[in-house]
Amino acid sequence: MAALRFLSRKGLGASYKVLRTFYVHAIRSLIDYSAICLPNLAPPVRASLEVIQNNALRIILHAPMWTRLVNLRLEGELPSLHGRVTLRATAVVLQLVQRRPELAVSVLLKRLLSRPPDLAPSNDWARGLVAALHRLNTAASICREPDAPCAGYHDPPPWTPPPFRFVFPGEGRVRNCVPALLRQRALARVEALQRWSSTDYYTDGSVTANEAAGAAFVCGNEVVSWRLTPGASVLQTELTAILGALRKIKDNGGTIFIHWVPGHVGLQGNERADQAAKDACSLPNITFHLPDSPRTILAPIVKATWQWTREEHLLLTTEASRSATWYGRATGCVPLPLLPHTPNYVLVRLRRLRLGFHCYDQLANTNPSPCHHCQDQEPSPLHHYILRCPVTHPLRANLNRGFTWTHIDEIDAPSIIANTPLQTLLTTVEKYPPPR
Known part of the structure; x- marks a missing residue:
C-alpha cells in the first residue's frame, strides 16, 4: 500500500489506470491466491480485509477518508473483496473438481456438493466453502461430469491425414491492416477456391448484450442457424457454426479447408452468415444446448458481486444518504x-x-x-x-x-x-x- 501511495504523489503523475492496474496485479492478486481459504471468514475478519481495498480506492480516486465507500466501488469498478473472494474460490473449486478429480480434496468437495445444501455457518473450511457455493446456485454445475467424446470415437493414427486443414492469413498482423486490404486478400482467396469448383460454406456466431447467443452457416441459398444456450462466448458460437457446417459436409468426401476471412468488409457470404447468426439470437427456443463451461458458471457470480454493490447503493439512496443520492443522480x-x-x-x-x-x-x-x-x-x-x-x-x-x-x-x-x-x-x- 505504501508503494501505491508513493505512485499517487503529484510529482510522479501516475494516472488512474496505472494506479488501478498496480493495485489489481500487485495487491489484490495476493488475496486472489489465498481466496480458496477465505470464503467462511468471520464477519469481523472479513471487514478488516475490506479495509485494504477501501484504502486503495481512496488513493486511486484521490478521495478523502469520509467519501462513501459504495460510491468509490462503483466509480473504481472494483466490487467488494467478499464478492471477489467468492468468485476466485469458485474458480479454484471448479478447476480442482473437473481437472484433478483424483485428488483427495476434489473427492471431498464433490461429495459435499452432491449432498443437500446446509447453509448454516460452519467453521470447517470445506463445509463453509460448499455452503457459499450453494448460496450462489453453482453446486450442480460444478459437479457435472466432464464432457466425454462421441460414442465410437478413437484417436486416429498419427500417419492418418487430417480431416481438414486450417488456412490463416500470413501477410503480417491482421489488426494492422486496413479493411480495404483485408477485403482484397479475402476476395483473392475466395476466387482461388472457386477455380476448383469448390463448395463454399460461410460460418459465423453472435452474442447479444443480454447474453443471447446464435450460430449459423450459409451455403448458396441454404441457411442453417441455431440458438445456443444463454451465456455462450463468441468463440463457442463460432465453433458451433463450424461444427454444424462440418457435420453437413462430412459425407460428401473431398478435402476440407477452413479459411479465416475478416468480418464486415463486404464479403457477401460472410455478411449473410453474420445476419443469420444475429437473427438466431431471437429464436423462441434454444435449438443447440451447450454444456456449462467455466465462463458460464462464473458469469452469474460476477453479476452477483456487482448486484450486491448496486443493491447497497440503492439501499443507501432509499435511506436518503446525501452522498449516495448525489452520485446516483450525477453519474x-x-x-x-x-x-x-x-x-x-x-x-x-x-x-x-x-x-x-x-x-x-x-x-x-x-x-x-x-x-x-x-x-x-x-x-x-x-x-x-x-x-x-x-x-x-x-x-x-x-x-x-x-x-x-x-x-x-x-x-x-x-x-x-x-x-x-x-x-x-x-x-x-x-x-x-x-x-x-
Whole structure:
C-alpha cells in the first residue's frame, strides 16, 4: 500500500489506470491466491480485509477518508473483496473438481456438493466453502461430469491425414491492416477456391448484450442457424457454426479447408452468415444446448458481486444518504470512461464533482473558506461552485433561459453535472478547480 501511495504523489503523475492496474496485479492478486481459504471468514475478519481495498480506492480516486465507500466501488469498478473472494474460490473449486478429480480434496468437495445444501455457518473450511457455493446456485454445475467424446470415437493414427486443414492469413498482423486490404486478400482467396469448383460454406456466431447467443452457416441459398444456450462466448458460437457446417459436409468426401476471412468488409457470404447468426439470437427456443463451461458458471457470480454493490447503493439512496443520492443522480452509477489524453489532475477534479463529498470545513463545523474564484463565502462550497460561482457559468448554460440567479437554487446540483457535456466539464474544472 505504501508503494501505491508513493505512485499517487503529484510529482510522479501516475494516472488512474496505472494506479488501478498496480493495485489489481500487485495487491489484490495476493488475496486472489489465498481466496480458496477465505470464503467462511468471520464477519469481523472479513471487514478488516475490506479495509485494504477501501484504502486503495481512496488513493486511486484521490478521495478523502469520509467519501462513501459504495460510491468509490462503483466509480473504481472494483466490487467488494467478499464478492471477489467468492468468485476466485469458485474458480479454484471448479478447476480442482473437473481437472484433478483424483485428488483427495476434489473427492471431498464433490461429495459435499452432491449432498443437500446446509447453509448454516460452519467453521470447517470445506463445509463453509460448499455452503457459499450453494448460496450462489453453482453446486450442480460444478459437479457435472466432464464432457466425454462421441460414442465410437478413437484417436486416429498419427500417419492418418487430417480431416481438414486450417488456412490463416500470413501477410503480417491482421489488426494492422486496413479493411480495404483485408477485403482484397479475402476476395483473392475466395476466387482461388472457386477455380476448383469448390463448395463454399460461410460460418459465423453472435452474442447479444443480454447474453443471447446464435450460430449459423450459409451455403448458396441454404441457411442453417441455431440458438445456443444463454451465456455462450463468441468463440463457442463460432465453433458451433463450424461444427454444424462440418457435420453437413462430412459425407460428401473431398478435402476440407477452413479459411479465416475478416468480418464486415463486404464479403457477401460472410455478411449473410453474420445476419443469420444475429437473427438466431431471437429464436423462441434454444435449438443447440451447450454444456456449462467455466465462463458460464462464473458469469452469474460476477453479476452477483456487482448486484450486491448496486443493491447497497440503492439501499443507501432509499435511506436518503446525501452522498449516495448525489452520485446516483450525477453519474447514473456509471463509472467515468477512460480518457487517455486528459491530464490526471483534470480527471481528479472531475471525479470530485461526480463523488460530491463534503469539504473538510463542513465536517469540522468551522467557518467555510471563501471561494477561490469569486471570494464568496457559503456553507456549502461545492453547491456554490456548481450553482452560483460566476466562473462556472458554462455548467449552467443548458438550463432554461427563463431561470434567473434566484431560481438556480431550486436546480438539483448533481443533475447539472449529469446533463453537462463531458468536454464542458473537463474544460471548466481544468481552468477553475472545484473546492476540496
